[in-house]
Amino acid sequence: MEGMMGPMGTIGNKCPPLWSNGPDFQSIYSFPNRKSVAGSGPRKVTQSPVTTGTSTFAMKFDGGVILAADTLGSYGSMAMFTDLQRVMKVNDQTCVVAGGDIADFQFLQSVIEQKQIDEDCRDDGLSLKPAALHSWLTRVMYNRRSKFDPLWNIYLVGGMQDGEPFLGYVNLQGTAFTETLIASGLGGEMAVPVMRKAMEVKGGLLNEQEARETITKCVRLGYLRDCRAWPKYHIATITKDGVKIDGPLMIDSDWEYAKGIEGY
């Protein structure tokens, strides 16, 4: 008899817990002759990100790469974790900066860390290079996407590849490419024109100082117009001398002109 009173006082398709605050075993055991509730089951696939990081910024300069991201993990519209470091040092020639779901990033972070530890253990003088990491990351992301269970992230991989600066992008769909300047998210939409303009005016790659100023400007622009951004950020600089991660740094604001605004 379907639907009506079943064993142990079940009503319709819902089974009340056997003891107070007991588990909802609708999701654990499918009762015979009962329609299973759609979407139930402890095995779920990623459908939307939970705690997210917003924009990321990166550009090559003459002799290296600069990556930057703010320190916020947003829980929807709540600024939940204001001290996250989204810029990760992999080794002395590679860095990764991530936007999107923080849990997925932290999962991959531990995998990448372990990869690096394995490399160190091998102790053969060779280290994980940025292009290799980028390639591996692309395969991982695309594979997950093909299983309809993506790691909901956008990664920017930056580093020195055989003495030349390398900068690559991989996202949750497995889209991957390498470029001279990349910025993701809402801040990215504001940053890319600025970075492009800076390079156009210079006529080529900027030097380290100029690139750092440009990236700092971009982080500030992102903070001004993105509701999910934060004024604290990290900057990673990778050159042939190694990796330097500065931060957390603060963005300054000047609101003097607000005094002159009245009415709407």
Place this chain on the structure above:
Amino acid sequence: METLMPKELPMPGFNFENCKRNAMLAGNGYKPPKMTKTGTTICAVVFKDGVVLGADTRSTGGDIVANKNCEKLHYMAPNIYCAGAGTAADCDKTTAMISSQLELHRLNTGRQVRVVAAQRMVKQMLFRYQGHIGTYLIMGGVDVTGPNLYEIAAHGSTSKVPFCTMGSGTLAAMSVLESHWKPEMEEEDAKQLVREAIRAGIFNDMGSGSNVDLVVIKANDNVQYLRGFDEANVKGVRRDKYSYKKGTTAVLTEKVRKIQLGSKGEGCQFVVESEEVRHVEAMDTF
């Protein structure tokens, strides 16, 4: 004072007369025409002596460029101009309608129109239509209170701002303004800033393109409409032609037929009157 204004004042409440008609048409299988949008970059800044408004000139219908060189800076009053983004027709007509009401207002009061009056009229009309009129405006002008700049969204909300951008190229242009705007700028600096902001939109946003138009408004109706201030995308000049000279292909035979239309009674028949065949000496091609 008896005013002629009441006739121009719109009826209060929401006027959705055409919605029933549209629903009926859709039910009969009529597909509404695709709106020409202005995927756009518009921006404006307040500077020391007034306001500079700028716009690109690309108008898009879906993914196709409908108009390569359209005008997005609309006249409202001698001292007020509007840059419009959103649906092209809505922007054109809304600004035209309010502009005519402003002229009546100006004649009625005998004074220069204030920007806030124009903004009020637009916002009240747009709110009445609950956002169905897709007009996103940046309204700027100089009146007795000084330079004024407002941004007006389709649902009827407004903001008084020292600088603003709108359209699909908003973020690209805003990045330039946020980086370089400061209060009390000089006129030339303000013009260059707006130009740079529109250029950022033109080159980084797919919905914007072609040229930059500017309007500089200063006190006492001192307005400079600079159409094509920056022709950022000039069409390339064709340097050569790929047509072949006459005689490249040898002509062997020439037939000339004189053809007449048959008389009406037989329907439209083509009757060959005469034929002339000419054999032409083939040219030496080596």
